[in-house]
Amino acid sequence: MMKKPEHFKEKPLVEKQVSGKQLNRRNFIAFGAFAGLSAVGYGGWRALMKAPLEKPGITAGRSVPLRRALNQNELFMRRLFSRNHLVKTYPVNMAAKNVRYNSDVGIAGKFNPADWKLNVKKKNGQTVSFTFDDIKKLPKTDIVFDFKCVEGWDQIQHWGGVKFIDFLEHMGLHDQTDAGYVGMMTPDKQYYVGIDMPSAIHPQTILAYEMNGQPMPVEHGYPLRLIIPVKYGIKNLKRIGEITFSNTRPPDYWAELGYDYYSGL
Amino acid sequence: MKIREKHTLAMRWFHWLNFPLLLIMIWSGMLIYWGNDTYTITVFGHQFFKFFPEGFNKFFNIPSRLSEGMAYHFLFMWFFAINGVAYVLYTLISGEWRKLVPHRSSFKEAWLVLLHDLHIRKTAPPQGKYNAAQRIAYSAIIVMGLGSLVTGVAIYKPVQLNWVVWLCGGYHFARILHFALTIGYVFFFVIHIVQVILAGWNNFRAVISGFEIVKNETEVLTPETTNDEKA
Numbered sequence: 073m074m075k076k077p078e079h080f081k082e083k084p085l086v087e088k089q090v091s092g093k094q095l096n097r098r099n100f101i102a103f104g105a106f107a108g109l110s111a112v113g114y115g116g117w118r119a120l121m122k123a124p125l126e127k128p129g130i131t132a133g134r135s136v137p138l139r140r141a142l143n144q145n146e147l148f149m150r151r152l153f154s155r156n157h158l159v160k161t162y163p164v165n166m167a168a169k170n171v172r173y174n175s176d177v178g179i180a181g182k183f184n185p186a187d188w189k190l191n192v193k194k195k196n197g198q199t200v201s202f203t204f205d206d207i208k209k210l211p212k213t214d215i216v217f218d219f220k221c222v223e224g225w226d227q228i229q230h231w232g233g234v235k236f237i238d239f240l241e242h243m244g245l246h247d248q249t250d251a252g253y254v255g256m257m258t259p260d261k262q263y264y265v266g267i268d269m270p271s272a273i274h275p276q277t278i279l280a281y282e283m284n285g286q287p288m289p290v291e292h293g294y295p296l297r298l299i300i301p302v303k304y305g306i307k308n309l310k311r312i313g314e315i316t317f318s319n320t321r322p323p324d325y326w327a328e329l330g331y332d333y334y335s336g337l
Numbered sequence: 338m339k340i341r342e343k344h345t346l347a348m349r350w351f352h353w354l355n356f357p358l359l360l361i362m363i364w365s366g367m368l369i370y371w372g373n374d375t376y377t378i379t380v381f382g383h384q385f386f387k388f389f390p391e392g393f394n395k396f397f398n399i400p401s402r403l404s405e406g407m408a409y410h411f412l413f414m415w416f417f418a419i420n421g422v423a424y425v426l427y428t429l430i431s432g433e434w435r436k437l438v439p440h441r442s443s444f445k446e447a448w449l450v451l452l453h454d455l456h457i458r459k460t461a462p463p464q465g466k467y468n469a470a471q472r473i474a475y476s477a478i479i480v481m482g483l484g485s486l487v488t489g490v491a492i493y494k495p496v497q498l499n500w501v502v503w504l505c506g507g508y509h510f511a512r513i514l515h516f517a518l519t520i521g522y523v524f525f526f527v528i529h530i531v532q533v534i535l536a537g538w539n540n541f542r543a544v545i546s547g548f549e550i551v552k553n554e555t556e557v558l559t560p561e562t563t564n565d566e567k568a
Contacts, residue, residue, distance in 0.1 A: 082435045082465045086342040087551060095338060095550075102546035106353070113357060134408055141412035152497040159496050218508060220495070223372035223403065226508060302496045330404035332411070337496045 130266070130321045133330030146334035150268070153336065159276050159301040162216045167230035171283060173291055174221065177325070178263025179311045188259065188295055192243070193316045195251055202243065204281070204295050210234040210242050213278055214285075215301065220337060222304040222326075231299045232282030237273040248317045249273055255322025256298055259313030266322035267300065267307060271336060276301045279312065304335045339551040343466065343543040348433065351424040352544060358417045359522060361409065362485075366519055368406025414489065421482045436466040439476055443469040454535070478525055481518050488515040 090098075123135040131139055190202045214232040236254075240246050254272040257264040271277065280299040281288055288294045293310025300307055306326045316322060327333040344352075428434040446469030452458035454470075462469060491502045491511040505511035533541055543549040 083432070085466060087339060088342070090338055090340050092338060095340065098548070099542070099546050106545050109353075117357070117361075133404070138408040138412060142408060145411055149494060149497065152494065157497050157499065160499060160502075220508070221373070222407075224369065224512070225373045326404075330408070332404075332407065337494060 128328070130323060131327045131333055133328065142332045142334075146332070146336070149334070149336060150270070153270060153302070155270065155274050157302075159215075159217045159337075162218070162228050164214075164216055164230055166228050167216050167284060168227045169284065171229055171292065172221075172225070172227050174223075174305065176291060178258030178260060178309070179290070179293060180262070181260055183259075183290070183311070185295055188311075188313075190296060190312060191314045192245065193314065194245070194248060195317050200243070200245075206243075207234060207239070207279065207296060208281065211238055212282075213238070214282075215276055215278060215299065217276070217301045219301070219308075220304055222306050222331065222335065230284050231278065231280040232285065233278040233280035233296070233299065235275065236277045236279055236298075237275065239279055240273070251317035252319040253317070253322055255314075255316040255318060256309045256312050257314045257316075258309065258311050261313075263309060263325050264323050265298070265307050265309045266324040266327070266333065267298075267303070268334065268336075271300060271302050274300070274302050302337055304337065306331065307335055340548040341551050342547060343549050344547050345431070345433070346547065347427050347431070349544060349547060351420060351427065354420050355417075355424070358413060358420060359526075361413045362417050363519055363522060365406045365409035365413065368402045369410060370516065371406075372403035411493070414486075414493075417482075418486055421479075421486070425479060437472060437475055439469070439472040443472050446470075447473050454532075474525070474529075478522075481521055481525075485515060485518045488512075488518070 120135070120137060123137050126132060126134055126136050126139045134142070185204075188204065190207065192200045192202065194200065211234065212232055213235050214230065216228060216230045218226050219229045220226045234242075237249075240249060249269060252269055254267045254269060255264065256267070277298070277300045280293075280297050281295055283289065283292055288297065293312075296312050297310045298308050298312060321327075321333060324333055326335070428437060446462040449458060449462045450468050450470040453461040467475065487501060488505050488511040490498055491505045492508065492515060495502045495508050495511075502508055502511060505514060539549050539552070
């Protein structure tokens with residue numbers, strides 16, 4: 073066996089002679105402190121478990137301290153985010169043919185595509201409307217990326233549409249990007265999301281109308297849905313009916329059900 | 338009576354803080370996992386085990402608590418990380434790492450320790466504060482903790498920290514690693530508890546009071562020298 077280098081040598085443990093009284097005293101203090109701190113720890117945990125629920129508003133369903141932690145995490149993580157952080161993209165042939173979807177909240181009812189239009193509410197209250205043809209005229213962008221569901225599954229998917237930032241620029245809405253947030257809602261107002269502006273104008277965020285190079289199926293949000301690869305699937309609103317801009321957080325379906333408002337990746 | 342100062346106050350703190358923190362991380366992690374439980378042990382197409390059977394799920398009232406699990410997980414991850422980093426810094430600065438890091442000989446010795454623990458071999462190899470098996474286990478758990486933090490961050494912010502995802506071999510693999518490490522903690526925990534019970538009260542008390550009583554006063558503890566002189 074090789075001799076160990078000097079710095080690797082373990083110092084022997086210190087030994088000393090003590091009286092029984094000293095011993096009991098040390099044990100008493102140590103176990104007392106241990107029991108006391110365990111009780112404090114347990115009490116803290118119980119208090120957290122039983123903390124009052126937040127006042128329902130833009131977010132709801134979480135206890136006050138847990139919601140505060142989620143919001144603080146957001147403030148911290150947003151500093152690491154920029155439009156230069158691109159989502160990994162894949163070759164088209166890796167995209168799933170059977171594209172998974174989870175929910176039909178907001179797109180469940182009867183729907184006549186001919187009635188559809190996109191209403192954009194500007195900060196000054198003015199509303200501008202666009203038809204499907206208006207949007208299809210804009211430069212098209214395709215993206216093949218790993219779609220991530222908050223439940224834990226992910227799937228490589230291929231979407232096509234117009235970059236949200238391109239849409240804003242072409243439609244003369246670029247001045248709206250100085251708002252803090254974008255809100256989007258289905259025509260039936262059943263599903264709605266709030267997106268922070270940096271994520272909304274991220275170069276990979278698109279208003280999608282194609283899936284696997286084909287017109288998008290109804291269950292995936294026809295005619296126009298949000299594909300925002302920097303967020304979990306819950307933020308990828310299907311069948312956008314209305315877009316709003318604001319400096320406060322717009323309503324968000326899942327944030328009202330206890331989920332993190334940011335839900336960024 | 339003669340005592341031996343075994344665990345410093347700082348070491349005891351790190352240990353006992355980590356215990357509930359790890360439990361909370363495992364518990365809230367399970368709530369998240371149940372959002373889409375898919376992992377199984379399948380060999381040649383035969384499924385031997387599914388993590389976790391339906392009854393387990395019902396017993397712990399786990400379904401539909403995904404958002405709750407995420408909220409707890411993303412709060413306590415900070416404390417888990419801080420405690421782990423502080424522990425590592427402490428062992429580095431105090432020199433305690435010398436008692437923990439495995440030696441070249443530890444892997445061979447650990448086998449002898451195992452044989453001794455199983456009552457197959459009468460004598461255990463000489464040891465310092467920790468025996469060879471403990472050195473490996475306690476160092477491995479630190480590496481595992483680091484692994485959980487890194488893979489966790491990869492799953493948490495795969496866009497903002499995409500180089501971490503790359504380090505972990507992709508988003509999918511990071512998730513599997515993160516999950517496998519959790520199963521590893523459960524194994525560690527079970528073995529650790531059994532060992533603590535077998536080691537007895539004197540050993541257990543040292544993790545609360547810091548000292549152990551030297552039972553055989555003629556016994557001389559000269560940890561590293563015993564090893565080296567043999568060599």
